[in-house]
Amino acid sequence: MKVTAASDIQVDTDALDASIKEFAGPNGEYYCEAFHKIHDSTSPLPNTFNKWAAALGPLWAASRAIWGMFWAFLILEIIAWVQIGRGAWGNPGAELFERAAGQQARAQEFLDRAAASTEQSDIDRFERLADNIGRAAQNTIAQAEAAQAETTGILITGLVMLVVVKLIQGLYANQVYEKQYSRWRIDPETTESGQNNRNTALGAILTAAIAPLIIFKFTASRALPFLDEFPEDQASALFLGEGNGRLFSALASWMEAKIDAAAIAGADVFDGIVATVRAVLDALTVALIDTPWPVVMLVICVVAWRSAGPRVAIFTAACLAYIALLGYWALAMETVALVGSAVILCVVIGIPLGIWFGKSRRAYRFAEPVLDLMQTLPAFVYLIPIIAFFGTGNPPGILATIIFGMPPVIRLTALGMRGVPESIKEAAVAFGASKWQLLKDVEVPLALPSIMTGVNQTILMCLSMVVIISLIGGGGLGKEILEALQFAAKGPGLLGGFAILFVAMVMDRIVQGAFRRKDQEA
Numbered sequence: 001m002k003v004t005a006a007s008d009i010q011v012d013t014d015a016l017d018a019s020i021k022e023f024a025g026p027n028g029e030y031y032c033e034a035f036h037k038i039h040d041s042t043s044p045l046p047n048t049f050n051k052w053a054a055a056l057g058p059l060w061a062a063s064r065a066i067w068g069m070f071w072a073f074l075i076l077e078i079i080a081w082v083q084i085g086r087g088a089w090g091n092p093g094a095e096l097f098e099r100a101a102g103q104q105a106r107a108q109e110f111l112d113r114a115a116a117s118t119e120q121s122d123i124d125r126f127e128r129l130a131d132n133i134g135r136a137a138q139n140t141i142a143q144a145e146a147a148q149a150e151t152t153g154i155l156i157t158g159l160v161m162l163v164v165v166k167l168i169q170g171l172y173a174n175q176v177y178e179k180q181y182s183r184w185r186i187d188p189e190t191t192e193s194g195q196n197n198r199n200t201a202l203g204a205i206l207t208a209a210i211a212p213l214i215i216f217k218f219t220a221s222r223a224l225p226f227l228d229e230f231p232e233d234q235a236s237a238l239f240l241g242e243g244n245g246r247l248f249s250a251l252a253s254w255m256e257a258k259i260d261a262a263a264i265a266g267a268d269v270f271d272g273i274v275a276t277v278r279a280v281l282d283a284l285t286v287a288l289i290d291t292p293w294p295v296v297m298l299v300i301c302v303v304a305w306r307s308a309g310p311r312v313a314i315f316t317a318a319c320l321a322y323i324a325l326l327g328y329w330a331l332a333m334e335t336v337a338l339v340g341s342a343v344i345l346c347v348v349i350g351i352p353l354g355i356w357f358g359k360s361r362r363a364y365r366f367a368e369p370v371l372d373l374m375q376t377l378p379a380f381v382y383l384i385p386i387i388a389f390f391g392t393g394n395p396p397g398i399l400a401t402i403i404f405g406m407p408p409v410i411r412l413t414a415l416g417m418r419g420v421p422e423s424i425k426e427a428a429v430a431f432g433a434s435k436w437q438l439l440k441d442v443e444v445p446l447a448l449p450s451i452m453t454g455v456n457q458t459i460l461m462c463l464s465m466v467v468i469i470s471l472i473g474g475g476g477l478g479k480e481i482l483e484a485l486q487f488a489a490k491g492p493g494l495l496g497g498f499a500i501l502f503v504a505m506v507m508d509r510i511v512q513g514a515f516r517r518k519d520q521e522a
Contacts, residue, residue, distance in 0.1 A: 023181050025194030027052075034174040035181065046171040054170030061173075062203020065192035069176055070203055073169055078211050080162035085219030087155025096144035103137035259388045270389045277395040280344060284337040293329055304506070308513020315509065319502035328477065328499045335466055335476030335503060338394060342401040342462045347455060350406045354413020354454070355439070358447070364414055371407040379404055379468045387472055397469030401462045408457035416450025417443055452515045459511060463504045477503070 020035055021028030034048045041047045053060040057077055061070040107130040114126035184191040192199075232246065263270070288296055297320050305313035323332045357364035383400055390396040420443050428442045444451075470478035477500050484493030 019185065020181065023184050023193045024177075031174070031177070035178050038175060038178050046175055048174040049170045050173035050177075051170060053173030054166045057166065057169055058207060059200065059203050060169075062206075063195050063197075063200040064177060064180070065196060065199050066176055066180060069169075069173070073165060074207060074210070076165045077162065078214050080158050080165055081211065081215050082218045083154055083158025083161060085158075085215050087151045087153070087158055089219065096140050100137045100140040100144060103133050103140060107131075107133040107137060259385065263389050266389070273399070274390050274395045277341065277345070277398050281337060281341045281394055281398065284340050285334070288333040288337050288340075289330060293324070296333065297324070300506075304510050304513075307510050308516075312509045312513050316506050319506050322502060323499050326495055326499070328480070328496070331475070331477050331480060332499055332503055335478065335500070336507075338398060338401070338466065338469070338474065338476050339459065339462045339503075339507070342398045342405055342465075343455070343459050345398070345402055346406045346409055346458050346462070349402075350409035350454070350458070351413050351451060354410045354451070355417055355444075357410065358414035358417025367410075371410060374403050375407045379465065380471075383468070383472055392473035394474055397465075397472055397474030400469055400472070401465040404465055405458045405462040408461060409451070409454035412450045412454030412457070413447065416447030416454075419450065420446045449515075452511070456508065456511050456515075459507055460504060463500070463507070466500060 017032045020032045024031040034050070037048050050060075056063075058070045058074040061067070061073065110126045110130035110133065114123045114130065117123050117126060180191065181193075184193050232248075297317075300320065301313050301317050304316040323329055353367070357367055379400065382403055386396050386400045386403075390399055424442060424446070425438060428438050433442065466474070466476055466478035467481045468478070470476070470482040477496050480496040481493055481500070483489070484496060
């Protein structure tokens with residue numbers, strides 16, 4: 001029995017060694033020994049040292065396809081070499097000397113103006129200014145000389161840093177490589193193994209392209225001009241020819257002309273879209289602003305009570321009282337109308353699109369970049385085409401809000417539809433459900449939690465746009481905040497901000513409470 005157990009252990013060890021050699025390629029024996037030491041060690045501290053990793057640094061990591069280690073230690077070694085360069089051949093006080101020269105020139109300018117002046121008061125003032133700037137120049141020169149005196153310390157610091165970085169690379173290289181080996185055993189298809197000459201060449205090219213430029217930039221007393229600023233004039237001449245202006249101006253003019261032409265050609269379509277949005281907004285405006293305020297307040301509190309319970313109803317009443325007492329009632333209701341219009345259109349358009357994307361992965365792959373663009377593009381950027389195509393005011397502001405607020409409801413609806421178990425859908429089909437019945441009675445109810453989360457996120461994201469759309473003529477509380485920003489009115493700005501906060505909290509609590517109550521009843 002003991003002989004059999006020992007032979008089994010030997011077989012397992014031989015199989016492990018063969019696997020490590022297959023993974024490592026060159027120097028397989030060394031990595032077998034190193035990985036065994038790592039496996040047998042109980043200490044978290046490294047117990048092996050890879051001299052090739054210490055000597056070659058990032059190039060070793062690149063050759064073994066450990067790209068995270070490559071970038072980390074490339075940056076650390078560049079920092080160390082910058083310090084070495086500053087201490088060995090750099091001029092740490094160069095910028096300070098240039099500043100001192102400018103200050104001395106400025107002081108001399110005031111002395112010349114004092115000499116040319118005829119009134120004693122002007123002479124005294126210019127001489128006093130020249131004396132102050134001259135003393136500042138002397139202080140700057142003293143700082144520059146002190147910086148130059150520290151070159152030896154900077155050099156020693158860089159050398160110590162480089163040695164420490166090399167030691168860390170050597171000590172932790174095998175441990176990092178062993179973790180990559182573990183990933184390779186689990187997924188050999190996607191995890192690179194062995195020593196790849198292509199990776200080595202790529203690492204050498206990246207190192208040669210990055211390190212010398214950065215070291216030269218931070219150590220030379222006068223860096224090359226093209227390292228500080230991109231040569232846009234030369235690039236414009238290359239694309240447009242000499243004397244034809246800048247590429248930016250030509251491209252901006254071309255885009256402006258195209259946008260203007262599109263706005264004129266599609267004026268009827270854009271006017272129709274604005275009219276549709278305005279109809280929804282007008283309906284909500286009549287309901288919230290034209291209706292007597294006690295009725296609106298009572299209805300909102302009752303809806304909060306029925307949807308989320310008495311606590312939310314009391315909180316809603318307190319928020320509405322704050323808004324009304326501070327004179328924000330009409331503005332707050334206009335804000336709710338704007339946000340409500342945007343949310344209604346987002347839901348009406350977004351949920352059907354989310355259902356389609358949840359059923360068709362090909363459609364979702366095409367739509368995903370558009371959704372990413374809608375969420376990541378800064379709002380100030382897409383306000384420009386909104387103004388060009390739809391003008392200014394509340395309806396264009398709602399359209400801008402829709403662009404920003406629609407992606408969450410689309411994404412989460414698609415996620416909920418994809419999360420419906422196939423077994424349940426198969427059972428429904430087996431009982432004779434049609435496609436419409438399957439969608440209406442099975443898929444949508446099971447996806448409803450995800451859909452409602454998307455609606456809630458859309459409401460909050462639309463509310464976050466109320467200040468931004470005031471920049472293009474949108475009304476509501478956002479206009480109040482914009483005016484406070486323009487005049488640095490801290491008090492009105494904070495009070496208006498709290499009003500927006502309370503509107504958001506009331507809407508969020510009512511929607512979440514309604515969903516929780518339905519979930520509990522189910």
